[in-house]
Amino acid sequence: MSQFKFSAGPWNVHEGGDAFGPTVRDSIPFEEKVKMFAKMGLSAVQFHDDDAVPDMNNMTLDEIKEAAKKVKALLDQYGLVAEFVAPRLWEDGRTHDGGFTSMSETDREFAKWRSERSIDIANELGCDKIVLWLAREGTLCYESKNPVQGVERLIEAINGMLAYDPAIKVLIESKPNEPIDRSYCPTLGHVMAVASKTNDPSRVGGLLESAHAILAGLDPANEMAFGLAFDKLWGVHLNDQNGMKYDQDKAFGAENLRQSFNQVKVLIENGYGKKGEYIGLDVKAMRTQKIEDCYRHLANSMKVVQLMEEKVAKFDYALQKKLVAERNYEALEMYVLELLLGSK
Ligand code: XUL
Ligand code: MN
Numbered sequence: 001m002s003q004f005k006f007s008a009g010p011w012n013v014h015e016g017g018d019a020f021g022p023t024v025r026d027s028i029p030f031e032e033k034v035k036m037f038a039k040m041g042l043s044a045v046q047f048h049d050d051d052a053v054p055d056m057n058n059m060t061l062d063e064i065k066e067a068a069k070k071v072k073a074l075l076d077q078y079g080l081v082a083e084f085v086a087p088r089l090w091e092d093g094r095t096h097d098g099g100f101t102s103m104s105e106t107d108r109e110f111a112k113w114r115s116e117r118s119i120d121i122a123n124e125l126g127c128d129k130i131v132l133w134l135a136r137e138g139t140l141c142y143e144s145k146n147p148v149q150g151v152e153r154l155i156e157a158i159n160g161m162l163a164y165d166p167a168i169k170v171l172i173e174s175k176p177n178e179p180i181d182r183s184y185c186p187t188l189g190h191v192m193a194v195a196s197k198t199n200d201p202s203r204v205g206g207l208l209e210s211a212h213a214i215l216a217g218l219d220p221a222n223e224m225a226f227g228l229a230f231d232k233l234w235g236v237h238l239n240d241q242n243g244m245k246y247d248q249d250k251a252f253g254a255e256n257l258r259q260s261f262n263q264v265k266v267l268i269e270n271g272y273g274k275k276g277e278y279i280g281l282d283v284k285a286m287r288t289q290k291i292e293d294c295y296r297h298l299a300n301s302m303k304v305v306q307l308m309e310e311k312v313a314k315f316d317y318a319l320q321k322k323l324v325a326e327r328n329y330e331a332l333e334m335y336v337l338e339l340l341l342g343s344k
Pocket of ligand 2: 173209237282
C-alpha cells in the first residue's frame with residue numbers, strides 16, 4: 001500500500017501517434033478509462049478543459065456547465081474526484097503563437113476565455129486547481145516577442161484568473177522547451193518568481209514534472225525541493241526521461257532509479273500529500289504497446305513509487321548522519337546504491 005494518492009489524465013492512455021507516424025491503438029472511450037483508473041487504485045483524474053467538455057468552443061456558458069456536471073456525475077459513480085483542469089492553449093488556430101503571450105490581441109482574448117471557462121469547469125467538477133502548462137508561451141523565433149512583455153503578459157493573465165474566482169489556485173507546470181523553443185517558465189524557480197509578482201502569491205504555485213526538469217538539465221528531486229521550500233509544490237507529474245531530448249514521458253523510474261528514489265524521498269520527508277496533494281503520473285505507453293496492455297505503464301509507475309517508498313522507509317538516517325560527520329560521501333553514495341540494488 002502506498003501512503004500517496006495517485007492521479008492521471010485521459011491523455012495518459014493514448015493512441016500512440018507521434019511526430020513521425022499515425023496512431024497505432026484504437027481510442028478508448030473516456031468512461032472506460034475512468035472505470036479502469038478506479039479499478040487500478042487511482043484516486044483522481046486530471047483534465048484539460050476540453051477533456052471534460054470536448055466541444056466547448058461552440059458552447060454557451062450554461063451548456064459548458066451542464067456538460068461538466070455530467071462528467072462530475074461519472075466521476076462520482078466510480079468514486080473518483082477531479083484534481084485539476086488545465087486550459088488547452090496549444091491546439092486551436094488561435095493559439096499558434098501562444099495564448100497569454102500571443103502577439104495577437106484576439107488570440108489573447110481567446111486564451112482568457114478558455115482560462116475562465118476552465119475555472120467554471122473546475123467549479124462544476126468540484127476542484128480548485130487550474131494547471132497552466134504553458135506550451136506555446138515563449139518563442140520559436142526569439143525576435144518575434146518582447147521577452148519582458150511576455151512575462152508581464154503571463155502575470156497579467158494569472159491576475160485575471162485570480163480575480164475571476166477568489167477561491168481558485170493556479171499551478172504553473174514548468175517546462176523549458178517543446179513545442180516552443182524558449183519558454184518563459186522553464187524551471188520551478190521561474191514559477192516561484194512569477195507567483196511572487198501576481199496579485200495574490202498565496203494562490204499561485206507550481207507543478208513539477210520529472211521529465212521537464214531533466215529536459216532543463218536539472219534533477220527533478222532538487223526542483224521539487226525548491227518548490228517545497230517555498231511551500232508551493234502543489235502538484236507533481238512523476239515520469240522519466242532519457243536525457244535532454246524530446247519529452248518522453250516514460251514510466252517512473254524506467255531510466256533514473258536513483259533520481260526516482262530521491263524524488264520519492266524528498267516528497268515523503270516534506271509531508272507531500274498531507275494537504276491533499278496527489279502524485280500525478282504523466283506517463284505514456286510506448287508506441288509499440290498493444291491495446292490489451294495499454295495501462296501497464298501506469299501500473300508500473302505506481303509500483304515503482306511504492307517500491308521506492310519501501311526503500312525510503314529502510315533508509316538509515318543514523319548511518320547517513322555518521323557518514324556526513326565523517327565527510328565520507330563515497331561511503332554514503334555506496335550505501336544508497338546498495339540500498340537500491342537490494343543488498344542492504
Ligand atoms: C506536456 C505535459 C502536459 C501537461 C498537462 O509536456 O506535461 O501533459 O501535464 O497539460
Ligand atoms: Mn505534465
